[in-house]
Amino acid sequence: MTRVELYxxxxxxxxxxxxxWGALLIAKDVHKELMGAELxxxxxxxxxxxxIEGLSALKRRCAVRLYTDSKYVLQGTTEWxxxxxxxxxxxxxxxxxxxxxxxxxLDAAVQGHDIEWHWVKGHTGNAGNERxxxxxxxxxxxxxxxxxxAI
Numbered sequence: 058m059t060r061v062e063l064y065x066x067x068x069x070x071x072x073x074x075x076x077x078w079g080a081l082l083i084a085k086d087v088h089k090e091l092m093g094a095e096l097x098x099x100x101x102x103x104x105x106x107x108x109i110e111g112l113s114a115l116k117r118r119c120a121v122r123l124y125t126d127s128k129y130v131l132q133g134t135t136e137w138x139x140x141x142x143x144x145x146x147x148x149x150x151x152x153x154x155x156x157x158x159x160x161x162x163l164d165a166a167v168q169g170h171d172i173e174w175h176w177v178k179g180h181t182g183n184a185g186n187e188r189x190x191x192x193x194x195x196x197x198x199x200x201x202x203x204x205x206x207a208i
Contacts (some may be wrong), residue, residue: 058171059119063111064185067103068193075201076103080111081185083107089114090102092192094200103193104130105159113165115138121172126179126186130163135174138164 062083069076077094091110095103104127114123127130138160141147146154154160177183181191 061119061121063121063123064189065107065108065111066189066193067100069100069103073097073099075197077196078103078107079189080107081189090116090192092196094194094196101110101129102156105163109162111181119170121170123172124177124185128178131176
């Protein structure tokens with residue numbers, strides 16, 4: 058089984074506001090970078106998108122070490138998700154789960170892999186985390202320059 062390190066991140070300028078996500082996949086000496094952006098979104102949605110798109114880029118079952126600086130993504134996947142599903146996508150307070158559409162996509166994406174989840178503190182010099190943060194922000198910059206017609 059192929060071993061992959063996956064770093065993911067999301068960023069938002071305003072919350073809500075323009076947001077971006079980044080993912081870095083590393084398998085042996087191969088590095089693949091992914092990024093995307095949306096004009097009106099939230100930081101949590103972009104954090105989720107980084108993980109979704111990173112996992113979706115894998116073409117076969119892999120052993121994945123996934124690194125995120127988002128406790129929302131980490132705890133949501135490893136702790137809260139089974140309970141939300143059992144309650145029909147309701148929180149413990151019986152309110153609808155926010156970002157259910159993306160949680161469902163992430164739940165489907167994780168099913169195809171053996172994932173080891175790791176939380177890393179953001180903006181502390183972790184090279185993989187710094188890179189995906191940069192990718193997320195570059196995606197926002199590119200989106201905003203297209204949207205405003207700037208060069």
